[in-house]
Each structure stands twice: as C-alpha cells, then as structure tokens.
Amino acid sequence: MDSSDPLQRGLRWLALFCAGFPVIAGIISCIGWSALGWSEPPLAPGTALGLATLGAAVAALLLAPGSRMTSFAACLAAVILLTWSAVRLTSLTDALPAYAKVSPLTALSFALASCAVLLLAGHSPIRSRINDLIAGSLGIIVLGIALGFSLNLYSRPPLRRNHPETAGSSDRGGGAPVFTRSPVPALSFDLLGLALCLTAALRDVMERRGSRRRIFAQRAATQVLVESATLAEAGPLLLAAVCENLRWHFGTVWMRREDTRVLRCLATWRAPELGATAAELETLCRQLPLDKGCDLPGIVWSSGQPEWLADAAAAGANDKTKFPRAEAFARAGLRRACAVPILHEKKTLGVVEILHQETRPPDAELLDTLRAVTSQLALFITRKQFEESLSRERNLLRAVIDNLPDHIYLKDTAGHYVVDNAAHTRFLGQTSADNVIGKTVFDFFAPELAESFTEDDQLVLSSNRAIINREEPISGADGSKGWVATSKLPFHDNEGNIIGLVCVSRDISAQKRAEIELHDAQLQLIQAEKMESLGRLAAGIAHEVKNPLAMIQMSADYLADVLASAGGASGDTAAEGANGNSGGADGVGNKNNSGNSGIDSAAMEVVNGIRESVLRADTIIREMLDFAGPKPLNLQPTDLNALIASSLLLVRHELEGGEVKLSDQFAADLPRVALDKNKIKQVFINLFTNAVHAMHGGGTLSVRTSAGELSAADAAVREEGSRSNSRCRAGDHVVQVCIEDTGTGIPPDKLANAFDPFFTTKATGKGTGLGLTVTKKIIEMHGGEIRLANRPEGGLRVTLIFRAWTPAPAAAAEKSLASASLPVAERTLPT
Amino acid sequence: MSKKRVLIVDDQSGFTRIIKLTLEKTGLYEVLEKNTSAGVVVAAGEYDPDLILLDVIMPGSDGGDVVGLLKENPRTRDIPVIFLTATVRKQEIDEGGGIIGGYPFLPKPVSAKELLVSVEKHIRQRPG
Numbered sequence: 001m002d003s004s005d006p007l008q009r010g011l012r013w014l015a016l017f018c019a020g021f022p023v024i025a026g027i028i029s030c031i032g033w034s035a036l037g038w039s040e041p042p043l044a045p046g047t048a049l050g051l052a053t054l055g056a057a058v059a060a061l062l063l064a065p066g067s068r069m070t071s072f073a074a075c076l077a078a079v080i081l082l083t084w085s086a087v088r089l090t091s092l093t094d095a096l097p098a099y100a101k102v103s104p105l106t107a108l109s110f111a112l113a114s115c116a117v118l119l120l121a122g123h124s125p126i127r128s129r130i131n132d133l134i135a136g137s138l139g140i141i142v143l144g145i146a147l148g149f150s151l152n153l154y155s156r157p158p159l160r161r162n163h164p165e166t167a168g169s170s171d172r173g174g175g176a177p178v179f180t181r182s183p184v185p186a187l188s189f190d191l192l193g194l195a196l197c198l199t200a201a202l203r204d205v206m207e208r209r210g211s212r213r214r215i216f217a218q219r220a221a222t223q224v225l226v227e228s229a230t231l232a233e234a235g236p237l238l239l240a241a242v243c244e245n246l247r248w249h250f251g252t253v254w255m256r257r258e259d260t261r262v263l264r265c266l267a268t269w270r271a272p273e274l275g276a277t278a279a280e281l282e283t284l285c286r287q288l289p290l291d292k293g294c295d296l297p298g299i300v301w302s303s304g305q306p307e308w309l310a311d312a313a314a315a316g317a318n319d320k321t322k323f324p325r326a327e328a329f330a331r332a333g334l335r336r337a338c339a340v341p342i343l344h345e346k347k348t349l350g351v352v353e354i355l356h357q358e359t360r361p362p363d364a365e366l367l368d369t370l371r372a373v374t375s376q377l378a379l380f381i382t383r384k385q386f387e388e389s390l391s392r393e394r395n396l397l398r399a400v401i402d403n404l405p406d407h408i409y410l411k412d413t414a415g416h417y418v419v420d421n422a423a424h425t426r427f428l429g430q431t432s433a434d435n436v437i438g439k440t441v442f443d444f445f446a447p448e449l450a451e452s453f454t455e456d457d458q459l460v461l462s463s464n465r466a467i468i469n470r471e472e473p474i475s476g477a478d479g480s481k482g483w484v485a486t487s488k489l490p491f492h493d494n495e496g497n498i499i500g501l502v503c504v505s506r507d508i509s510a511q512k513r514a515e516i517e518l519h520d521a522q523l524q525l526i527q528a529e530k531m532e533s534l535g536r537l538a539a540g541i542a543h544e545v546k547n548p549l550a551m552i553q554m555s556a557d558y559l560a561d562v563l564a565s566a567g568g569a570s571g572d573t574a575a576e577g578a579n580g581n582s583g584g585a586d587g588v589g590n591k592n593n594s595g596n597s598g599i600d601s602a603a604m605e606v607v608n609g610i611r612e613s614v615l616r617a618d619t620i621i622r623e624m625l626d627f628a629g630p631k632p633l634n635l636q637p638t639d640l641n642a643l644i645a646s647s648l649l650l651v652r653h654e655l656e657g658g659e660v661k662l663s664d665q666f667a668a669d670l671p672r673v674a675l676d677k678n679k680i681k682q683v684f685i686n687l688f689t690n691a692v693h694a695m696h697g698g699g700t701l702s703v704r705t706s707a708g709e710l711s712a713a714d715a716a717v718r719e720e721g722s723r724s725n726s727r728c729r730a731g732d733h734v735v736q737v738c739i740e741d742t743g744t745g746i747p748p749d750k751l752a753n754a755f756d757p758f759f760t761t762k763a764t765g766k767g768t769g770l771g772l773t774v775t776k777k778i779i780e781m782h783g784g785e786i787r788l789a790n791r792p793e794g795g796l797r798v799t800l801i802f803r804a805w806t807p808a809p810a811a812a813a814e815k816s817l818a819s820a821s822l823p824v825a826e827r828t829l830p831t
Numbered sequence: 832m833s834k835k836r837v838l839i840v841d842d843q844s845g846f847t848r849i850i851k852l853t854l855e856k857t858g859l860y861e862v863l864e865k866n867t868s869a870g871v872v873v874a875a876g877e878y879d880p881d882l883i884l885l886d887v888i889m890p891g892s893d894g895g896d897v898v899g900l901l902k903e904n905p906r907t908r909d910i911p912v913i914f915l916t917a918t919v920r921k922q923e924i925d926e927g928g929g930i931i932g933g934y935p936f937l938p939k940p941v942s943a944k945e946l947l948v949s950v951e952k953h954i955r956q957r958p959g
Contacts, residue, residue, distance in 0.1 A: 543888060546917030547843055550939035554849040557943030614940055622920060
C-alpha cells in the first residue's frame with residue numbers, strides 16, 4: 001500500500017495505533033500486568049488473547065498489504081477466532097478451557113472482527129470494493145458495540161464490585177455483562193473497530209486510486225499510440241504514460257527483429273528522481289542485446305507470459321549471466337520488475353518492462369493493465385508495419401508506373417483523372433500530376449479530340465468491355481502531332497461494380513513515322529524495280545524491234561526514192577528524206593516537188609509518214625535504253641556555269657523559235673561540282689527543251705545558280721505539291737541551279753507522276769515521256785537532288801541541288817575520281 | 832565501169848532484200864545476199880566482194896566470229912567489212928567517228944542515205 005499522500009499516511013499511522021492498542025493491552029493482560037504492579041489484569045485472558053490476535057492481524061494487513069504470507073496469517077488467525085467465537089456463541093462453552101471463556105457479546109465482537117479481517121486479507125482476485133465496504137461496516141458494528149458498552153459503563157452505577165476475580169472477565173455466570181467498569185476492554189474493542197474501519201477505508205481509497213491510475217495509464221498509452229507516427233516515437237512516450245500514471249520508476253521497450261534472434265532495447269524511460277545511475281542503466285539497456293531466456297524480457301519472450309520479479313536486483317545477484325542488468329538495477333535502487341509480452345497472433349513482437357524501487361508481490365490488476373497496453377502496442381506495431389509495407393508497395397508501384405514510358409492513368413466514371421503517371425503528365429504539358437487529377441480530357445485536348453476520347457470512355461463503361469491498342473492521332477501539349485495506341489479497360493471495385501477506367505497509352509509516333517517511311521520506301525522500291533524491269537525489257541526488245549525498224553526504214557527510203565524517181569524528182573530527195581532530223585519537212589517538200597501525180601504525192605506523204613514513225617520509234621527505244629544497263633559516270637570537277645552556258649547554246653534555236661527570252665543569273669565563284677559533263681548536259685537540254693515546250697507563244701526562261709550550306713528547312717522540305725528525292729543533308733555545302741519558266745506548269749495532281757516513265761503533259765507526238773525520268777536518274781546518279789514545284793505566279797520551277805566538290809588530298813582525289821570514271825568502253829547517254 | 836560487189840549478211844532475208852534493191856538501184860553496186868553466218872567465208876571467197884555488210888547478232892556464229900574467219904582467210908582478209916547492227920546505238924558510233932574497234936559500224940535502223948555514204952566510203956577500190 002503506497003502512502004505517498006500525507007493524509008493517507010496519517011490515517012495509516014492512526015489505524016496502526018488503533019490496531020496496536022488491543023495487541024499491547026492483550027499482551028499486558030496475559031503476561032505483564034503483575035510486573036506493572038497492577039492488582040489484576042486489565043482484560044480477561046480470553047478477551048486479551050482474541051484482541052491481541054485481531055489487532056496483530058489488522059496491523060499486519062496495514063504494514064504489508066498484498067503480501068501473501070501476511071494475508072495467509074491474518075486469515076488463519078481470523079478463522080481460528082471465528083471458530084472460537086462460533087463455539088462460544090453456540091453455547092458449547094463447556095468445551096472451552098476456562099481461560100478461553102468469554103462473554104457472548106465479546107464472542108460476537110470477535111466473530112464480526114474476524115469476518116472483517118478475512119474480507120480485508122482476502123487474496124487479490126476476490127477482493128473488491130464490496131469487501132472493503134462490508135469489512136468497514138463490520139468494523140463500525142464492533143465499534144458501535146464497544147461504544148455502547150463504554151457509554152453503559154459510565155452512565156450506570158457498577159452492578160457489582162470490581163474485584164480481581166470478576167474484573168475484565170467475560171462470562172462467569174452466563175448472561176453477565178462482558179465488560180466491567182474497567183475502561184480497557186471497551187477501549188480495546190473501540191480501537192479495534194476503528195482500526196478495521198480505517199483499514200477498510202484506506203483499502204477502498206487505495207483501490208479506487210489504483211484503479212484510476214490504471215485507467216489513466218491505459219488512456220494515456222492509447223493517446224500516445226494514436227498520436228505517434230512511428231514506434232520509435234511512441235516507445236518513450238508510452239513508457240512515460242504508463243510509468244508516470246502507475247507510479248513506477250523505470251521502463252523499457254524491447255523489440256525483436258525478424259532478421260535477428262535477439263531483443264533490442266527500442267526505448268527507455270526513467271523517473272526524474274532516479275538520478276545518474278538510472279542513466280547508466282538506460283545506456284546499458286540500449287547497448288545490450290538479450291537472447292531468448294536471458295534477463296526478464298528474454299524470459300517473457302521465451303514464455304510468452306507476463307513475468308513479475310518482486311526483487312529483480314536480488315534475483316540477479318545469484319545469476320549474473322541470466323540477469324546481466326541486476327547490478328545496474330541494484331545501483332539504481334530498482335527492485336520490483338514486471339514485464340509483459342507484446343503479442344500479436346501468439347507471436348511475441350517485443351516486451352514492455354517496468355521497474356519500481358519498492359519490492360512488492362505481483363499485482364494482477366496491474367498486469368491486466370499492462371496486457372491491455374501491450375495489446376494496443378501490438379496493434380500499433382502491426383498497423384505501422386502494414387502501413388510501411390503498404391507504403392513501400394505503393395511507392396514501388398508508383399515508381400514503376402512513373403518510370404514506364406507509356407502513359408498510364410485512371411479515370412472515374414465521370415471522366416476525371418484520378419491517377420496519372422509521370423509520362424502522361426509530361427505529355428499533357430504539366431509538371432505535376434496534381435495539375436491533372438480531377439480534370440478531364442476537355443481541359444487538355446481540342447474539343448473534337450476530347451469528344452472522341454469521351455465516346456471511347458463511355459463505350460467501355462457501358463459495354464464493360466476493353467478497348468485494346470486503338471491507334472489514334474493526337475496533338476501533344478506543345479502542338480506536336482503524333483499517334484498513340486491506347487488501351488482502355490473497365491476498372492471494377494471488389495463487388496464488381498465499374499468505378500472507372502484504367503488507360504494505358506503508348507506513343508507510337510515514331511513507329512507510325514517509320515511505317516510511313518517504310519511504305520514510301522517500299523513504293524520507291526517498287527517504282528525502282530518497275531524502272532529496272534522496264535529498262536531490262538527495253539534492252540531486251542530494243543534489238544528485236546530495231547531490226548524490223550531497219551527493214552521498214554530502208555523500205556520506206558527505197559519507196560521514197562522510187563516515187564521520187566517516178567515523179568521526176570532527184571534521188572537525193574529520197575536520201576534527204578531519210579535524214580532523221582528533218583524527215584517530216586522533207587516529206588512535205590517531196591509533196592510539193594512531186595506534184596505531177598496526186599497518187600505519187602499521196603504515196604510519198606505516206607512513205608514519209610512511215611519514215612517519221614520509224615524515227616520516232618527509234619527515239620523511244622533509244623531513250624528507253626538510256627534507262628537500261630549500267631551507266632557508270634565519268635566524274636570531273638566541273639564549272640556548272642560554263643556547262644549551263646554551253647547547254648543553252650545547244651538549245652538556242654529552240655529558244656529563238658519559241659520566242660523565249662533568257663534570263664540568266666550565274667553566281668560568281670561558284671564551287672565546282674563533280675559531274676559527268678555529257679550526262680548533265682543532257683539534263684539541262686531536257687529541262688530547257690521542256691521549258692520551251694511549256695511556254696506556248698513565248699515566255700521567259702530564268703536560270704540561276706547559287707552556292708551555300710543546305711539549311712535544315714531546305715533539306716527537309718517537301719513542299720506542298722512538290723516532288724523531290726532528298727539525298728543532300730542539312731549542312732552540306734551545295735550548289736543549286738534554279739530553272740524557272742513562265743509556262744503552263746504541271747497540274748498539282750500530276751506532279752507526283754512527273755518522273756514516271758511515259759508521263760508527259762505535252763501534246764501527243766511531242767514528247768516521249770522519258771525526258772524527266774532520264775533526267776532524274778542522271779541527277780540521282782550524281783548524288784544530287786531534283787525538285788519540281790509550280791510557281792505561284794505560274795510556270796514551273798525546277799531546282800537541282802549538287803554537293804559542292806571538295807578538293808581532297810591529291811591521292812585520295814585521284815582515287816576517288818578514278819573510281820568514279822569509266823573504262824574506255826563507257827556507254828554514255830545521248831545528248 | 833564494172834559494178835562493185837557487195838555481200839550483205841543478215842539473218843533477215845527481208846532486210847537483205849531491201850538493201851540489195853537500194854544499192855543496186857544506184858546502178859553502182861551488185862549485191863549478193865546471204866541469210867546465215869555459216870559459209871560466209873566460202874561465199875566471200877567465191878564472190879570476192881568489194882565490201883561486206885555484216886550483221887552482228889545472227890543465229891550460229893555472230894558477226895564478230897565471221898570477221899575473225901574472214902581475217903584468217905588470205906582471200907578474204909582484205910575485204911572491207913561494215914557492221915550493220917541494232918546492238919550499237921547511233922550516238923556510240925558517232926562518238927567514235929563511225930568506227931568501233933577498228934571497224935565501221937552502221938546502226939539499225941539506218942537511212943538509205945547513210946548506208947550509201949558509208950558504203951561508198953568504205954568499199955574497196957581495186958587497182959585499175
């Protein structure tokens with residue numbers, strides 16, 4: 001029984017005094033009254049014995065509350081007295097020895113007091129406030145009886161003389177009064193009754209106070225656990241809450257880790273009054289790992305049960321190995337120790353240990369309180385472990401989805417983003433997912449696109465079926481166009497209700513571009529193969545066609561000669577008519593000159609028609625052959641300006657005949673270009689001729705040259721309506737030739753076919769449709785580029801781009817040119 | 832003045848026929864047609880032409896083989912030969928001045944004028 005409260009301490013001393021008085025009176029009555037010079041004992045022997053026994057029992061209960069030994073002794077004494085009283089009260093007085101004979105009232109008082117002692121000394125589990133109440137009541141009754149006699153004693157004259165034989169005796173005549181005029185017996189009973197009352201009251205107060213403290217301790221522990229974020233934070237606070245409320249002086253929390261087989265001290269707490277030695281103990285605890293079965297926490301870990309050491313210091317004195325902290329406990333003045341396991345699903349997670357400076361037997365209610373606290377602590381630990389695990393898992397998942405290049409996001413059924421990964425956040429042009437959460441597609445995309453996405457969402461939600469890898473065009477936050485492949489799946493809760501959508505979207509722009517490029521490349525390949533096939537076919541049939549052509553030409557020439565002869569014309573006419581370059585004109589001439597016969601004239605016209613057709617067929621074959629077969633180049637560093645000038649000279653007749661003005665603008669110091677002069681000359685003649693043919697009734701042919709680095713824009717340009725075959729790259733030093741006419745241009749829908757064989761916009765018979773095809777092939781052979789585009793003001797612009805020739809170190813240059821040159825038997829294209 | 836003799840060798844009989852007509856119509860030439868490459872050397876030896884117009888691509892021996900045989904035979908080695916072929920283009924012939932590999936070439940189709948000019952240019956002039 002703690003007695004820190006001064007009032008309690010005073011009451012306790014008073015109670016001890018009250019209990020002590022009958023003991024002393026009893027002892028004096030039995031053995032010391034004659035030595036004191038008294039004529040007779042103050043109490044009869046039976047009364048003295050009973051009072052002394054009861055007083056000692058109550059004093060023992062006051063001095064050592066909770067002690068099993070004390071309780072046992074008090075109970076034993078009370079039972080004996082009760083039995084004795086029962087025997088007296090049941091009129092079996094004769095069975096008792098003379099010295100044990102007491103009056104019935106005294107026996108009744110003994111019985112009541114004995115019952116009170118039994119109730120007060122009862123073992124903890126059956127103790128209660130009711131016990132204390134009844135014990136107190138019994139004490140009051142005893143007190144009342146004694147007071148009644150006391151008053152009776154003093155308010156009435158003595159009934160008999162007070163002589164030694166009768167004084168303080170109990171019953172000698174049956175029904176005689178218990179107490180004589182001597183005040184000692186009544187006073188002894190008064191004080192015994194008071195002692196019982198005080199003891200019961202103190203018990204009750206202490207019980208109630210202990211109960212309150214336990215409740216406070218539990219509440220405080222709960223509060224700590226609710227407010228703490230981690231076990232490390234909660235540990236010391238929890239110990240403080242428990243120890244301060246329960247008035248214990250030292251506490252530790254021990255935890256075991258899954259990866260180690262020891263307990264480690266997680267937290268300690270010490271009462272301020274403990275001093276420096278307790279600080280040493282704290283240090284020792286923190287440094288000392290405890291194996292299973294070692295020291296009190298280890299014992300609790302091993303048994304899984306609460307343990308109580310009435311004197312931990314003494315317990316460890318004999319076995320320092322098992323109790324390594326015993327000396328430290330002793331130095332800190334700590335005696336009583338109690339440890340309770342932190343159990344979760346029958347598994348010991350750790351141990352809570354508290355120590356007190358006073359030794360005391362086990363307190364079941366305290367242990368219950370500690371059990372409740374450790375249960376809460378176990379829940380706290382497991383909850384924190386679960387939260388940590390959940391948090392780790394969540395962080396891992398978050399890291400995974402944020403590190404994936406795919407867009408991953410969740411929407412609720414109303415289309416609001418509820419989860420958004422980093423890739424999708426970036427795609428939406430946002431820096432944080434917080435800027436996306438709660439918004440919809442309408443906040444980020446154009447209305448048409450957003451509508452389309454929403455329709456998909458609704459389809460998935462209504463049909464409960466996923467959309468997998470739907471390819472859709474999309475505009476990025478920076479305005480860039482692209483493609484994504486999106487999968488949308490219905491998102492269900494545990495009951496199977498659709499609560500939203502899980503969407504995974506992959507940027508397939510690069511893949512799409514590659515597909516388009518591949519498609520283009522395939523088309524080009526097909527085109528190239530077509531060309532090659534055509535070339536091989538041309539080469540194959542050329543020989544077979546040329547033989548009959550030769551036959552036809554010779555026959556036509558012969559007939560023309562015959563007809564001319566018949567018409568009186570000279571044989572030279574026929575011969576001239578065979579001249580391919582002017583066959584048509586000669587035919588007409590023949591007609592004019594041979595006007596003797598209408599039939600001959602018509603026949604001559606027909607023959608000339610045949611000869612023209614042969615020439616035309618031969619031209620087609622020749623141009624087709626230009627396609628076929630290998631055409632290695634004879635590359636030489638060439639001045640393009642000079643080459644263009646000489647090409648223009650060759651077409652001067654066409655320019656003049658077509659009333660075409662020439663506007664040239666040649667760049668000075670134009671870098672040379674590695675070219676096969678003859679082939680490039682053929683290109684220019686083709687292009688100039690085409691330009692003249694496109695300008696019916698005259699126009700202007702502009703030719704410009706320039707040099708510089710090819711810009712990225714120029715390198716990448718695929719002008720609307722233009723067709724080019726990019727070979728030069730941005731940054732290349734290039735020479736460009738721009739040829740513009742003021743003619744009809746090429747219909748935009750036909751631009752794409754301009755380089756196809758047999759494509760022509762010229763009148764029937766005017767062009768073979770092979771000129772541009774051959775031109776492009778020659779340019780490509782030079783690693784150059786040709787672009788066609790209609791000029792906004794009318795006419796066509798042809799741009800030729802060549803890499804400027806860079807003089808290499810002599811040997812390399814020679815090798816380079818030599819490798820590009822042809823052997824002697826080079827086949828060249830016609831000019 | 833006796834007519835010069837021309838041997839025309841081509842597997843197309845129609846073509847040799849029209850060449851014959853064209854050349855003979857000038858009154859300057861007498862033409863023997865031969866439509867296979869086999870026996871050309873024998874025919875040349877017998878006919879002793881002043882010029883041979885020789886196709887290149889023919890069944891059996893081609894024009895090149897035939898020239899080789901002609902050059903091996905002392906009686907025919909000096910007879911001028913003009914290749915008349917569809918295998919070489921006019922441009923290629925023009926670039927070589929009408930001569931390829933030391934032999935004059937005429938491309939098919941060829942005009943009567945070009946034929947006559949070439950024949951006149953290359954026909955053997957016999958002494959006396």
